[in-house]
Amino acid sequence: MPNGFNALNSTEANQVLTRSRYLRRLDERRETDEFRQLTNFGLTIGWLFTLLGGFCWFCVISQIDWFWRMMMTAGLVLLFLGTVLPQLLYWPRRLWMGLAHLQGRLVMTVLLTVVYFGLMSPLGWWERRRRGGSHPFYSWDTNRPTLTTGWETLPQTTPDSIAGDVQQNGSRSLVSLFAETLMFFAERGHYLLLPVLLLLLMLGMILFFVQTSALAPFIYTIG
Template identity: 90%
Template structure:
């Protein structure tokens, strides 16, 4: 076989030659993050399982003692692995978080469907009635609307945070982004949407935190 044949047919590229300092730092950061997440997973679920399993096994008279014992053992094992060998928890964590993701999607779908039919639809009906035919979602059978231009004036100064705080350092908190969103919608006159938004944004913020937490499957179940 000629020299380099395997290298040419490999699907891996030799990006090691060109990896920038930024990407090398990103790789390191991702690796550290992953180990931290695996350790967190091992410790959080490990404590939960060992305490709950241990309590039920030692203190509660139960028909399924074997189950509590297994739970406690699994918990202790997770504690050990999370501390000593976090990399070994890669697949258990993926499985666990996959479950959380699935649960999250179900919960989200149910809640969004309720919001859509319970709030958006009646508000939409009201809004269309209020606007008459003046909203931009035109639909016609034979006679198009009588408009002669689609151009609309652009506001000369868009409400904008850039102009005033060019020098600002430090990223903003979720709470301030939350408030900014509500204020923005209020300033644009979308008062009808404010209650919907309040609910959706809270849901979003909770999910934003929950999606990376090892406790997600429990939180979703409680929710």
């Protein structure tokens, strides 16, 4: 009597399926990236722990010598694994980066809250006053709006230039994208928002770099 059909087990059928060339390349790329990240993690944190732990153990008179010794040992282990068997660092790195991410979110939450209440709220109050009742966030109780149409003329956008389509490097520097963003807001007349935007974009860039770095937890602590 054959067993009941198990729809969750798909290994045999999956072996038959072939992945597209694009997906095979993606798999290879992801594998290489992961290998590189694990090696970087092992070497960066390994050197940091080894040097810091070694320095404090040898040169600083401290009551927690055992701690510095452990740190140095952990550093040496990480250096060894990062060089020889980076695959074993998969879970340590995930845990480390998870902590970095959490820390990043916390720092971001605090900074964004400060920017929101310190800068955006007063600017928002000013902007609402400037616009009178004409801003689009209508709310009413008894006096219904008197507007008779909601249609607004659509700003005409010019077609994208295709010059240099292939030649232009898609990975433009973040600085040029940063400038483009500020220019866009300036062109649309949002001068009031520019200082806020400058601050937010800088915060975003720091978070962007730091989220992908093994040094993240230290940078946040220093910051």
